[in-house]
Amino acid sequence: MELRLTKFADVNFNDVFFDSLKQDYAEIPVWFEKKAQAGDSAYVFYGDAGAIDGFLYLKVEDGVVSDINPPLPYGRHVKVGTLKINAHGTKLGERFLKKIFDYVVASDAQDVYVTVFEKHGGLISLFERYGFEKHGNKVTPNGVEWVLYKQLSNVPGDITKRYPVVLANGRRKFLLTIYPEFHTRLFPDSILNNEDPEAIIKDVSHTNSIHKVYICKLFGADQLRCGDVIVIYRTGNEVTPAWYSAVATSICVIQEVVLLSMFRTVDDFLAYCLPFSVFSEEELRRFYRDGKYPYILRFSYNYALPKRLNRATLVTNCGMVDSRWGCTELNDRQFSHILELSGANENIIIN
Structure with a gap:
């Protein structure tokens, strides 16, 4: 099992792994192609049989994040652009969270956020376990997504919730x-x-x-x-x-x-x-x-x-x-x- 930083152009977007993402986000084929042409990369987890079991795309956003409600103030933010995991009972979710936080620290960002549909309860629980809280919503033609947000300066009493601080x-x-x-x-x-x-x-x-x-x-x-x-x-x-x-x-x-x-x-x-x-x-x-x-x-x-x-x-x-x-x-x-x-x-x- 291996987690690799991989060019979008080298990822097989026709893999059945991406079918649920295509159902949730009508625009994702066009978005994926743009990322491939731009030479961008994502973290891809390949299972023992070589099949894709996890995908993570991260990006830094400087300034005000205005496409969510309420907006995030001026600053340096990390957005979890795309995340999907086929856990299979492993610690894969934790590995991806570690990579997210490593990226936040290395980017000198002040916070991190992710948008996720309410139906993905397992993913929401994973983020909440590590201190993400519901900040608001994002409304798109695909529907209404929750905005889960974590600010590093917020230091709760629970060791896991305040991680990596x-x-x-x-x-x-x-x-x-x-x-x-x-x-x-x-x-x-x-x-x-x-x-x-x-x-x-x-x-x-x-x-x-x-x-x-x-x-x-x-x-x-x-x-x-x-x-x-x-x-x-x-x-x-x-x-x-x-x-x-x-x-x-x-x-x-x-x-x-x-x-x-x-x-x-x-x-x-x-x-x-x-x-x-x-x-x-x-x-x-x-x-x-x-x-x-x-x-x-x-x-x-x-x-x-x-x-x-x-x-x-x-x-x-x-x-x-x-x-x-x-x-x-x-x-x-x-x-x-x-x-x-x-x-x-x-x-x-x-x-």
Whole structure:
């Protein structure tokens, strides 16, 4: 299964996947052809058999959005131009939401909105789960659509609803150590070339989901609580000393920490971990059987830091003690230094 940034011209618009869109929007064949001629691209999800199972088109709108009621004020907005998903019980909807929010952040937009017919209740519920609210309506010859709207400056109490925004002010912060082999699987867009400002938009890894489960035996991991902010720290490689190769890469928010011993059976353990884990079922069964990793961390993957700070910078410029790090609490000053030196977006991390 793969999510690809694909030219409209390379997408088979005759695929049966698009039939329902053609029924809802009479003008979509003409619109699609215009996008193809303009060289525009969309995110297309291809299933195991190569069939299209998801399609997402995003665009930036600068100024006033006046074709909805009530209009959106002057500013930079992201519009979810077209979105259709054949979920098949997967986390595909979450993957597309992650891509939408990545695009919003990379575009330095203030908000994001989507129009959707009321009959698409599942899609509406998905957006509402991540903080979209009904803003108004859009009236076209196709009918009346709901306008669902999310403003990044609106910070609700619920962690999922305020995603991708991280409420760090007044919260505990920790540095969480992860080995490279697991880091690559957990945080695919945190391994990209920092020199490319378009990188986070181009990244289309299917493992790039919002919610993660990580299983570990790090000292201090049991002290983590819901709402704690964690800075992900990828340990060094075997070639270059950790002083230079170990780096802080991402900002996440803890949702829950549970103990392996809390699961009565392996099936209970799999039911909890498998939907959000990058580990295979075989690996998870081995973890459960061996019992070497007692802590299961569930967290949201909110933000890939634009600049990765290596261990040398964390110690020399951020005030961290040069010692063995596992799950290490950060003070506010250390955390602020990390945000500043990494060039973090102040609209996403409220510190």
